[in-house]
Amino acid sequence: MLEVKGLAVERGDRLLFQDLAFELNDGELLHLHGRNGSGKTTLLRMLCGLILPAAGEIRWGGESIRDLGEDFTAHLVYIGHKNGIKGDLTGVENLRISSTLDGFPVSERRAWQALERIGLRGHEDLPTRVLSQGQQRRVALARLLVNNAKLWILDEPFVALDKAAVGLLQAVIREHAAAGGLVILTTHQEVSLTRGAVKQLQLGKTMVAGHA
Amino acid sequence: MLEVKGLAVERGDRLLFQDLAFELNDGELLHLHGRNGSGKTTLLRMLCGLILPAAGEIRWGGESIRDLGEDFTAHLVYIGHKNGIKGDLTGVENLRISSTLDGFPVSERRAWQALERIGLRGHEDLPTRVLSQGQQRRVALARLLVNNAKLWILDEPFVALDKAAVGLLQAVIREHAAAGGLVILTTHQEVSLTRGAVKQLQLGKTMVAGHA
Amino acid sequence: MLEIFFTVLRRDLLLVIRRRSDLFTTLVFFVITVSLFPLGIGPEMDTLRLIAPGVVWVAALLASMLALERLFAADFADGTLEQLLLTPQPLSLLVLGKILAHWMVTGLPLVLMAPILGLQYDLSAEALGMLMLTLLLGTPALSLIGAIGAALTLGLRGGGVLVALLVLPLFVPVLIFGAGAVEATVSGLGAEGHLSLLGAMLVLALLLGPLASAMALRVSME
Amino acid sequence: MLEIFFTVLRRDLLLVIRRRSDLFTTLVFFVITVSLFPLGIGPEMDTLRLIAPGVVWVAALLASMLALERLFAADFADGTLEQLLLTPQPLSLLVLGKILAHWMVTGLPLVLMAPILGLQYDLSAEALGMLMLTLLLGTPALSLIGAIGAALTLGLRGGGVLVALLVLPLFVPVLIFGAGAVEATVSGLGAEGHLSLLGAMLVLALLLGPLASAMALRVSME
Amino acid sequence: MREFFAMGGYGLYVWGSFGVALVLMAAEPLLVIHRRRSVWRRLARIVRLQSEETK
Amino acid sequence: MSSRLINWFKFSSPVAFYPLAGRLGAWSGWIAAILIVVGLYMSFFVAPTDYKQGEGYRIIYVHVPAAWMSMFIYVVMAGWAGMGLVFNTRLSSMMASALAPTGALFAFLSLWTGAFWGKPMWGAWWVWDARLTSALILFFLYLGFMALQASIDEPRRADRAGAILALVGVVNVPIIYYSVQWWNTLHQGATIKMGGGASMDPVMLWTMLIMTFGFWAYAIAVAMIRVQAIILERERNTTWVTELVKAGGKA
Numbered sequence A, B: 001m002l003e004v005k006g007l008a009v010e011r012g013d014r015l016l017f018q019d020l021a022f023e024l025n026d027g028e029l030l031h032l033h034g035r036n037g038s039g040k041t042t043l044l045r046m047l048c049g050l051i052l053p054a055a056g057e058i059r060w061g062g063e064s065i066r067d068l069g070e071d072f073t074a075h076l077v078y079i080g081h082k083n084g085i086k087g088d089l090t091g092v093e094n095l096r097i098s099s100t101l102d103g104f105p106v107s108e109r110r111a112w113q114a115l116e117r118i119g120l121r122g123h124e125d126l127p128t129r130v131l132s133q134g135q136q137r138r139v140a141l142a143r144l145l146v147n148n149a150k151l152w153i154l155d156e157p158f159v160a161l162d163k164a165a166v167g168l169l170q171a172v173i174r175e176h177a178a179a180g181g182l183v184i185l186t187t188h189q190e191v192s193l194t195r196g197a198v199k200q201l202q203l204g205k206t207m208v209a210g211h212a
Numbered sequence C, D: 001m002l003e004i005f006f007t008v009l010r011r012d013l014l015l016v017i018r019r020r021s022d023l024f025t026t027l028v029f030f031v032i033t034v035s036l037f038p039l040g041i042g043p044e045m046d047t048l049r050l051i052a053p054g055v056v057w058v059a060a061l062l063a064s065m066l067a068l069e070r071l072f073a074a075d076f077a078d079g080t081l082e083q084l085l086l087t088p089q090p091l092s093l094l095v096l097g098k099i100l101a102h103w104m105v106t107g108l109p110l111v112l113m114a115p116i117l118g119l120q121y122d123l124s125a126e127a128l129g130m131l132m133l134t135l136l137l138g139t140p141a142l143s144l145i146g147a148i149g150a151a152l153t154l155g156l157r158g159g160g161v162l163v164a165l166l167v168l169p170l171f172v173p174v175l176i177f178g179a180g181a182v183e184a185t186v187s188g189l190g191a192e193g194h195l196s197l198l199g200a201m202l203v204l205a206l207l208l209g210p211l212a213s214a215m216a217l218r219v220s221m222e
Numbered sequence E: 001m002r003e004f005f006a007m008g009g010y011g012l013y014v015w016g017s018f019g020v021a022l023v024l025m026a027a028e029p030l031l032v033i034h035r036r037r038s039v040w041r042r043l044a045r046i047v048r049l050q051s052e053e054t055k
Numbered sequence F: 001m002s003s004r005l006i007n008w009f010k011f012s013s014p015v016a017f018y019p020l021a022g023r024l025g026a027w028s029g030w031i032a033a034i035l036i037v038v039g040l041y042m043s044f045f046v047a048p049t050d051y052k053q054g055e056g057y058r059i060i061y062v063h064v065p066a067a068w069m070s071m072f073i074y075v076v077m078a079g080w081a082g083m084g085l086v087f088n089t090r091l092s093s094m095m096a097s098a099l100a101p102t103g104a105l106f107a108f109l110s111l112w113t114g115a116f117w118g119k120p121m122w123g124a125w126w127v128w129d130a131r132l133t134s135a136l137i138l139f140f141l142y143l144g145f146m147a148l149q150a151s152i153d154e155p156r157r158a159d160r161a162g163a164i165l166a167l168v169g170v171v172n173v174p175i176i177y178y179s180v181q182w183w184n185t186l187h188q189g190a191t192i193k194m195g196g197g198a199s200m201d202p203v204m205l206w207t208m209l210i211m212t213f214g215f216w217a218y219a220i221a222v223a224m225i226r227v228q229a230i231i232l233e234r235e236r237n238t239t240w241v242t243e244l245v246k247a248g249g250k251a
C-alpha cells in the first residue's frame, strides 16, 4: 500500500537521510528506530504530506500522495509530539470535533465510551487543560478508538503514559494491524509490541556519536 | 534533610492526596509512582515551593521551605514536564544563563563540555528550537552536569530520550546520590535505576480505575 | 460539506465562549481607543465631530489587525492546525469557517458598538447609520485579507510586524473608502461611490482570501 | 547581585535580538497608529496640530498596553519563568531586569520616534521636546505599572481584556498629565506641574512595580 | 407638592441622584439575599442526594 | 457567655463566624433602615435651603456619604485582603470579596450623584480634574478586583491575586482624599476636616452624619449576608456545612 522510494531530507545544512526506501502492506507494522535527532519525526511528517521531501517519492496504493491530496489524508491518522487537542474543550468535545472533521462523526455516547475505555472515567468533561500530562495524551489517543482510517502514523505514542495505558495502547495497535491496518511508529521505550513480527527501520546510523 | 508531614492537596473539587508523609536523607533516591493523574507532578511542584499545600508542611534541614525561601531554592534543581529552555537561544547560551541565575556561573568551555557529554556534539550552537524533542530534553538535562545543588527533583526525566541518553542520565543520577545528593523522580518507564536500594512512594491507590 | 463548515464554525465559537473574554478583547480595545481620544485631545465638540469618522475607522482597522494574531496561532501552537491539514476536507472551506467565526467575534461587535461610540462624538443619526454600514462591509474584508497575512507569517520570528507590513497596504484602501463614506455623509455629500468600492473589495476578498490563506497555511506548516 | 540583574537584562535583550522584529512590533504599531490619523481625518494642519499631543500619547499608551502581553507570556509558556522562580535570587530584582529590558525594547523606541512623528503634525520644536520628555518619564511608568497587571493575569482565560481593565485606570493619569504637559506647552503655558506629577508617578511605580509583580508571579504560577 | 418635586428647578438632578441611589441600595440587599438562598438550596439538594445514595 | 465574647480569635474561623455574621447582618440591616429613613426625612424636610445653591445642594446628602464610604470600604477591603495574603486566613479573604461589590456600588453612586450635581453647578457632567479622575479610578479598581477574582477558578489563587491588586490600589485613596488640597481644582474642598471643626450649619451636618452612619450600617449588613453566601460556597465540602444544611440551620 505505502511505498517510499529514494527519499532524502535536508534540515538546515544537514542531510538527515537520503535514499531511504521501504514498503508497507496491509496488516504490517513498521517500527522506526534511531537516536535523538536522527530524523524520525521529520520522516513521519513527510509521510503525512506535511513536509515536502528534498528528493524521492511517497506513494499510496500506487499514486503519489501529493496528487491524491485529500484522498490520501482520508485514510490517515497522525498523532505527533503535540497532542493536537484544545485545552479549553473537554475530552468529549475534542473527540467529537476531530472525528467529525476526520469524516467519521461519532455520537456523544460513543465518545464517552471511547474515553472511558482509554482510562479517563470521571475526567471526560473537564477542560483538558487541567488534566495531567498522561491524561492529555490519552485524550489524543482516544481518536484511534473511534476512527477507521487505515494508516496510523504514531510519533512516540507511549510518552507520558503509565503502564496500564501502555498495555492498552499496544493491544489497540495490534488489533488494528490484525484487521489489516498499517501502522508506523517510533518509540524509545522497550515495549513488547516492537518485538516479534514487525518491520524495523533504522535511521541515522552514520550520525556522530557523542556519548560519555 | 527533606521532611514532609501531613501534606494534602486539592485540585478543582478533587482531593488528590492527604496525610502524605516521608523523609529523605543524604544520598537517598525517592521514586514516586502512580498512574496518570494521580498527582505526581503536583506533588513535585509543591516540594519546590511552587504550589502551596492545602495542609501540611515541607521542611528542609528542619526549617519550613516557605520560611527559607531563597535559602532553599539555592539547593534545588527542578526539571519538569516543560524543558524551561528558550527556543531562540543556543544550547550553550541556555546553559550559561540558567546556571548563572542558579548561582553557579560556568565558563563557555565548561558549557560546551557539558553539552558534548550529554550527546549534543555538533548541535551546541543551534537555536534549540530546531532541535528534535529528545535533543531539547538533553539541553534541559545538561543543567544537572554543571550544577552542584543538593536536591534534584526530576519529573519524568527520561521522556523522549533514546536508550544511550537514558543510560547516561541514570549514571549521572547514581553518581549524584553516591556523592550525598538527594534525588526525587517520577518515571513510567522501566529503568534499572528505580530497582534496588531506592525509596518508593506510591500515590493515588484509591483512584477510580478505568481501564479496558 | 456544509456540515464540515459548521463544525469548524461551531468549534471556534465554542472556544471563544469557553475563554469568555476573548470575545471582548477586540471590542474592549476598540472602545478604549475610541474613548481615550477625548481624554487626550480635550472635549471640544467641534473638533471631535470633525475627527470622529477617522478615529472610529482607524480604531477598527487597528483592532482587526491586532486580532489577526489569534486567528491561527493558538491552533498552530497546540498542534490542532496540523490536524486540520490532515483531515480529508477542502482546506479553504475550513479556513473560511475559521475566518467567519473570527469575524463574528472580532468584527461584528465593532459594527454593533460603533454607533454608541459615535454618540460620544456627537455624530448625527444619518452619519451613525453610514458608519455602521461601512463597518459592516469593511470589517469582513479586513478579516479575509488579514487571514492571508496571518497564514503567511505563522510561526515566523516577529510575526507581528510582518503581518502589519503585509496587510496594511491592503487595509489602507478599506480605511480610506470607509472613513471617506462617513465623512461624505457628515458633510452632506453622497456616499454611493465609496460604498460600491467597499462592496467590490469585499467580494474580491471573499474570493481570494480563503484560497490564498489555505495555500499559505500549507507552506507555513512545513 | 548586580550581575544577576544584568544577566536577566542581557538575556531578554538577546532574545529580542534573535527574534529581530520583536524589537519593531511596538514601534511599528505606534508609527502606524499615529500615521493613520491624517489618512482617516484629512490633512487640515490646524485640526492636526490641535489633536497631535493626544494622538501621540494615546498611541503610546495603546502600544505599551499591547506590549505587556509579551512581558511574561513567552517565559511562562516554555517553563523558563518557573525556573526563574526557583533560582536563589530575589525575584523582584529579576523582574526589574525583565521590565527594564522590556522598556528598552518597547518604550525607548517610542520616545526616540515621537519627535519625527510629531513633525507630521506640525508641532513646534519646543512642543516636540516636551513630547519626548513626557514620554521619557511616562513610558517607564507604564511598563512598571503594566507589569503588575501582566503578572496578575498570567495564564488566565482572556488575559487580554483583564489586563486592560486592571491597568487602564492606572494608565489614564499618566496619559492625562503627559498629554496635558504637551498641550500646555503648545498653548504657551507652563508644564512644570504636569511634569512633576509624572515624575512622582514614575518614582511610585518604580517602588511598587517590581515588588508587586514579583508577588503576583508567585501567585500566578501555582 | 409639585413645588417639592420641582426642587427649585433642580428636580431632575436631585431626584436623579436620590432615585438611582435608592433603587440601587434597595436592589443590592435583595440580590444578596437571593444569592445566599440559592446557594443554600443547592447545598440542600446535594446533601439530600448524597443521603439518598448512601441509603 | 463571657468567655465567648472574649475569645475573638475564635471568630477568625468560618465555622464560628457564620452564625455571628447572620446576627450582625440582621441587626445592622434594621439600624441602616432606620437611620436612612430618618436621614432622608431630615435631608428633605428639616435641612434648610442653601443660600447659594438653592435646593440643588441636597444632593450632598447622598453624594458625600457615598464618596466617603467608597474610600473607607476600599481601605477596609484592602486590609482584609492583605491579612489573608500574609496570614493565609481564609475568612479575611472572604471578607474582602464580600466588601468589593458594595464598595463598587458606593463608588458608582459618588460618581453618578457627583455628575448630577456637577451639571447644574459647573455646567458639565464631567471634567477631568484630579478628584474626579481619581474617584473614577477607584471605581475601576473595584471592578478590576471583582473581574480578576471572577476569572480565576482556584479560590485561593483568586484571593491572593485580588489581594495584590487591592494593596496596589490603596495608593489611590490618599490621592483622592487630598486631591482637592494638593491641586486647586473645580471640586470643592472638604468642608468637614479630620480633627478640625466643621464650617457648616449644624442641622446640615447632622443630616449628613446620620446618612453616613446609615450607609455604614447598610454596608455592614450587606457584606455580612454576602460573606455568609461566600462561606457556604467555599466550604461546601466540609462537614460543618453539611451538618448545618442537614440540620436545616437557619442562621
Ligand code: HEM
Pocket (backbone or CB within 6 Å): F060, F063, F064, F067, F068, F070, F071, F110, F111, F112, F113, F114, F115, F116, F117, F118, F119, F121, F122, F125, F126, F131, F132, F135, F136, F176, F187, F188, F189, F190, F191, F192
Ligand atoms: C470619591 C470622591 C469624592 C469625594 C470624597 C467627594 C466629596 C465631596 C464633598 C465633601 C463635597 C462637599 C463640598 C462642600 O462642602 O460643599 C462634594 C461636593 C461636590 N462633588 Fe464631590 N466628591 C467626590 C467625587 C465627586 C465626583 C466624581 C463628582 C462629579 C462627577 C463630584 C461632584 C461634586 C459636586 C458637583 C459637588 C458640589 C460642589 C459645589 O458645591 O460647588 N464629586 N464632594
Ligand SMILES: Nc1ncnc2c1ncn2[C@@H]1O[C@H](COP(=O)(O)OP(=O)(O)OP(=O)(O)O)[C@@H](O)[C@H]1O
Pocket (backbone or CB within 6 Å): A011, A012, A013, A014, A016, A034, A035, A036, A037, A038, A039, A040, A041, A042, A043, B123, B126, B130, B131, B132, B133, B134, B135, B160, B162
Ligand atoms: N534549521 C536546522 N539546522 C540544523 N539542523 C536542523 C535544523 N532543523 C532541524 N535540524 C535537525 O534535524 C533533526 C530533526 O530531527 P527529528 O525531530 O526528526 O528527530 P527525531 O528522530 O524525531 O528525534 P527524537 O527522538 O529526539 O524525537 C535534528 O537533529 C535537528 O538538529
Ligand SMILES: Nc1ncnc2c1ncn2[C@@H]1O[C@H](COP(=O)(O)OP(=O)(O)OP(=O)(O)O)[C@@H](O)[C@H]1O
Pocket (backbone or CB within 6 Å): A123, A126, A130, A131, A132, A133, A134, A135, A160, A162, B011, B012, B013, B014, B016, B034, B035, B036, B037, B038, B039, B040, B041, B042, B043
Ligand atoms: N481544576 C481541576 N478540576 C479537576 N481536576 C483537576 C483540576 N486541576 C487538576 N486536576 C486533576 O489533578 C490531577 C493532576 O495530576 P498531576 O498532573 O499531578 O498528575 P501526574 O501524576 O503528574 O500524572 P502524569 O503521570 O499523567 O504526569 C489530574 O488528575 C487532574 O485531572
Ligand SMILES: [Mg+2]
Pocket (backbone or CB within 6 Å): A040, A041, A042, A155, B132, B133, B134
Ligand atoms: Mg521526534
Ligand SMILES: [Mg+2]
Pocket (backbone or CB within 6 Å): A132, A133, A134, B040, B041, B042, B155
Ligand atoms: Mg505528571
